[in-house]
Amino acid sequence: MRFEKARYTERFGSVRINEVQKILELDSGRANGNNAGETIAAQRIEEDVMRDLEEKTLIVIPTKNEKLKLLEGVVSGIPHDCSILIVSNSQRKDVDRFRMERDMLEQYCHFTRRKAHIIHQKEPLLAKALEEGGYKDIIDDEGLIRNGKAEGMIASIFMAMLLGKSYIGFIDADNYFPGAVWEYVKCYVAGFSMAKSPFSMVRIQWRYKPKISEGIYFRKWGRVSEITNKYMNLLISNRSGFETDIIKTGNAGEHAMSIELAELLCYASRFAVEPQELISDGDKHGVDIFQMETRNPHLHEDKGEEHLQDMLMPGLSTIYHSAICDEITKAKIALELFQQKLIGENEEPPKPQLAAPPKQINLAKFRESIADYIPMFSVLEE
Numbered sequence: 001m002r003f004e005k006a007r008y009t010e011r012f013g014s015v016r017i018n019e020v021q022k023i024l025e026l027d028s029g030r031a032n033g034n035n036a037g038e039t040i041a042a043q044r045i046e047e048d049v050m051r052d053l054e055e056k057t058l059i060v061i062p063t064k065n066e067k068l069k070l071l072e073g074v075v076s077g078i079p080h081d082c083s084i085l086i087v088s089n090s091q092r093k094d095v096d097r098f099r100m101e102r103d104m105l106e107q108y109c110h111f112t113r114r115k116a117h118i119i120h121q122k123e124p125l126l127a128k129a130l131e132e133g134g135y136k137d138i139i140d141d142e143g144l145i146r147n148g149k150a151e152g153m154i155a156s157i158f159m160a161m162l163l164g165k166s167y168i169g170f171i172d173a174d175n176y177f178p179g180a181v182w183e184y185v186k187c188y189v190a191g192f193s194m195a196k197s198p199f200s201m202v203r204i205q206w207r208y209k210p211k212i213s214e215g216i217y218f219r220k221w222g223r224v225s226e227i228t229n230k231y232m233n234l235l236i237s238n239r240s241g242f243e244t245d246i247i248k249t250g251n252a253g254e255h256a257m258s259i260e261l262a263e264l265l266c267y268a269s270r271f272a273v274e275p276q277e278l279i280s281d282g283d284k285h286g287v288d289i290f291q292m293e294t295r296n297p298h299l300h301e302d303k304g305e306e307h308l309q310d311m312l313m314p315g316l317s318t319i320y321h322s323a324i325c326d327e328i329t330k331a332k333i334a335l336e337l338f339q340q341k342l343i344g345e346n347e348e349p350p351k352p353q354l355a356a357p358p359k360q361i362n363l364a365k366f367r368e369s370i371a372d373y374i375p376m377f378s379v380l381e382e
C-alpha cells in the first residue's frame with residue numbers, strides 16, 4: 001500500500017498527533033526491496049511488513065443483534081493472518097442469535113482454514129474471571145458485564161492480553177462493505193508500522209459517509225464529529241497557545257491500539273481517555289497517534305434518526321471532565337451543551353463513569369480462572 005507521509009505532527013505533552021494521512025494506492029505492486037525511488041511525500045508499505053503485524057493483531061467485532069449477513073460480510077473482510085474475536089451482546093432467549101453467530105463463524109472458519117474466537121458479553125465465567133483478577137469496573141449488580149459497546153471492547157482487551165497479542169483493532173459489525181473492513185485493518189497495521197513508540201493508536205477517518213435519501217449523497221462530515229473535533233482541538237490549542245485543527249477523528253468508532261497503550265488508558269463510553277500521567281510525564285517513548293483516511297465510503301446499518309443529543313454528550317462531557325481540560329474550554333463546552341438544550345444554564349455536564357486501565361488486573365489470576373473455558377471461546381479450523 002502507499003500512503004501520504006504525515007507532513008505535520010502536533011505535539012501535546014508526550015503525545016504526537018499526526019495529521020490525517022490519505023491512502024494513495026490500495027495496492028502498491030510487487031515488492032522491489034528498496035524504497036529508493038519513493039518521493040519524500042509518499043510512503044510505501046511492503047506486503048510482508050503488513051502481514052507480520054497482522055499476525056500480532058486481534059481484530060474485535062462488537063455486535064448486538066446485527067443482521068447475520070452483515071456480520072458475516074465483516075468477518076470475510078478481515079485479512080487472513082489476523083486473529084478474530086466477536087464480542088457479542090446479542091439476544092439468547094427465544095431466538096438464540098448468539099448461537100447463530102457462533103454457527104456462522106464455525107462454518108466460516110471451517111472453509112477458510114482459520115481460527116477465530118467468539119464470546120458473549122453476558123457469559124458469567126468471563127465476569128467471574130475478571131472479578132477474580134480484581135477488575136470490577138465493568139461488572140454490574142448481577143455480577144455480569146454491563147451492557148454497552150464500550151464494555152464489550154474493554155472485555156476484549158483482556159482477551160487480547162490473554163491471547164498474547166501485541167495489537168487490538170475494533171471494527172463495527174454493521175458495515176455493508178467487506179472491502180472497507182479490509183481497508184481499516186490495512187490502515188491499522190500501516191499505522192503501527194510507522195510508529196516510533198510502543199504506545200500507538202490508529203484512528204480511521206472515512207473519506208465519505210454516504211447518506212441515502214433521494215439518490216445518494218457522499219457526505220464527509222457528520223454534525224457530531226464536527227462538534228467533538230472542534231472542542232478537542234480547542235483543548236489542545238489552549239494548552240499550547242497556538243490554534244490547531246489537527247484532530248479530525250474525535251469521534252472515530254473504528255480505531256486500533258498497541259496493547260501496551262490499551263492497557264494504560266481509562267475508558268468512558270466509546271472514548272479512551274488518556275490519563276494525565278501519560279500526557280504530562282513525558283514517558284521517554286511518547287505516544288504516536290495516526291489518523292488514516294480510507295478510500296472506501298463508510299456505509300453502515302441505518303438505525304433510524306441519529307440523536308445529536310445522545311451522541312454529543314458522551315464525547316463533550318469526557319473532554320470537559322478530563323484532568324487536562326482548561327477553564328476556557330470547559331466554559332465553551334458548557335455553553336455548547338446549554339445551547340443544544342442538553343444542560344441548564346451554569347450547569348456542568350454529568351461526570352462520565354471511567355473504567356480503570358486494564359493493566360490493573362491480576363493477569364495471572366484472570367488467566368487461571370478462565371483457562372478451562374478458553375476452548376469454549378475458540379472456533380478452530382477443522
Ligand code: GDP
Nearest residue numbers: 062063064087088089147148149152172173174
Ligand atoms: P453507531 O454506528 O456508532 O451509530 O453505533 P451502532 O449502533 O452501529 O453500534 C456500533 C457497534 O457496536 C455495532 O456493531 C453494534 O452491534 C455494537 N454494539 C452495540 N451495543 C453493543 C453492546 O452492548 N455490546 C456489544 N458487544 N456490541 C454492541
Ligand code: CO
Nearest residue numbers: 172174300301
Ligand atoms: Co453503526
